[in-house]
Amino acid sequence: MTTRSKRIFAFGRCEVIIFSLAVALRLAFMLIMIGDIGSDHLIDKYPDPIKYVRAGDYIFGGDDAGKIDLYLVGPGYPMLLGLSKNLIGPVYWPVLLFQIILSGLTCVLIYRLSKLLLENEYISVGAGLWAALSLTSITLANAVASETLFVFLATLTLYLYFKSLMSVRWAPAVGAGIAGGLAVLTRSVFMFYPLMLFVFALLFPVINGIVTRKRMILNTIVCCLIIVLISIGWGLRNYRAHETFTISATGLLAAKTYLTAKVLVEGEQQKPERMVSIRDSIFQSALHDFKAGRFRDNRDESIDFIYSTFKRFPDLFIKQYLRIVMYNVTAVSSLQNVLVPSWKGLFEAIDNYVHRGYDNPAYFMLSLVGFMVLWRKNRRIAVILLLNVLYYAFLSGVTFGQGSRIFYPAAMTQTILIVAGIIFLFDLLRVLATQFLIGPRINTKSQTKS
């Protein structure tokens, strides 16, 4: 690295640039959004926010209507909304401001994570900037939705966890465990992540013998135990309240209403339009069960229903599941059209030009190119980065229709892979152009000096 590069990448400077850029972009979007739809309409533009608000109200002793919502979405994000409402009042912009800061910190964490794993400033700064510029991240930071809080907690978990694998101290592992536990309470998709942490502990390279493999596994056990203990706490609360040991019912309900409904429509040779009515009827019957207090029966019925559909159409079930996974990893978010409707024309014009609709495999392909590039740099780290992306890809296969939001948490490592791919392609074009079009560059400076 040259002296000039060292100055650019001086300690702390990159973090400040990435954070400032991320916060500035998100604040600008917030100002446009509030000017466009008004601060009163932040929660009624699409169905999800009202569920979180009702669940938050229920936690702080409000309306009983939020009981079902809390069971469905888990306590993490509703707790934040409820706390804000109790401290400041029924306005949502303070939560959005908090999310904007979290989103900016997530971009910095992605930069730090990349630096920790790859020790490459170009890729790390690129990843941080890419995360700061991501329209999905900008829009989600300005939406009453759990993704921003979840991605922050999940990225913090991963960063502290890898720190713990390089350290003989217990603090990073404990910190990762607490952040991971809170991430599970925010979105239950993180529930199976401890298994991934064990795989990472086996894959992560042993550096200079400071931390042994045995110590890495011990750190992982500590981290995973804390995650599991926090999750079990909420599971036990649900067991007391609803007689069912559930962290959050969304996953199972989504698998029943989306994946299974899609399999049934195709398996029973029904018209595709029937999908909506089947999905709605399944959802309504679930709501009916919840209102009657049959939480446990509903969970058991859901498992039976999914299993019986799988037994009826096993090939089709797997095919549809993989198809939904592919759909989710290539989907593009359209949340901006909801949040700033008067800018819809502009966003759609860009989307149609860049993405050909809301489906774009380019990012996923660039991630795979990035994986191949990093494979030659450090195989173990490349596999770890890809495994994290695949974890969210495969868990997203139970539901669809949310654009890239469902797959968005994968961004914490997918961004690093994408940027590695882009830097490689840029370098390749530059080198090929120098070699074949412009001719070899003669180092005239050094020749003159000599």
Place this chain on the structure above:
Amino acid sequence: MSSGKENIFQYRLKTIITVMTAVIIAGLVMGFVWKNIDIGRMKNLDYRIHSQYILHRTESDPAALLTAVTEQLKKNKIFVIDRYQTSPTQWEILGHPGRIWLTSEFISKITVVDTVAIVEGGEQGPQRILVASLGSIETGSKEFVFLFFLAVAATLAVLVRKEAFPHIYGGNLKREDKRR
């Protein structure tokens, strides 16, 4: 490479050309197979489930209706790729919006069925009615383009010399070797 040019690949030029040619030929074959799979899927699509009614005519000559539909497709800038009869009372027309499969987002099929029915308000009793339905499926052309690009880029990523890419591999190569 000769004449002072630094070789960016870690193998001989002959090997690079052979590998890249193989990748490109494999890609072209895959594209051809993918296109045929898409057309096969479209031909097998059941119009009663996946198509929407578009028009009907009380004509006795199916050929006239087929020609009219084909002309209508051409006006809407849909390129007709196939026109065939599947049974004595059923005809199908396949088309896509691009000149070739690679530039087409979807393939459409118009199914014309010759039926006999009582026309509402008609006084002549049962009549021959030609009913046309339109169904479409997305092609895999976009996925193919990206997979082809991935195959070429990934192959290049394996073939290049690390030293020629200092932004990715530079600076800490010795450290990399220790991290095993």
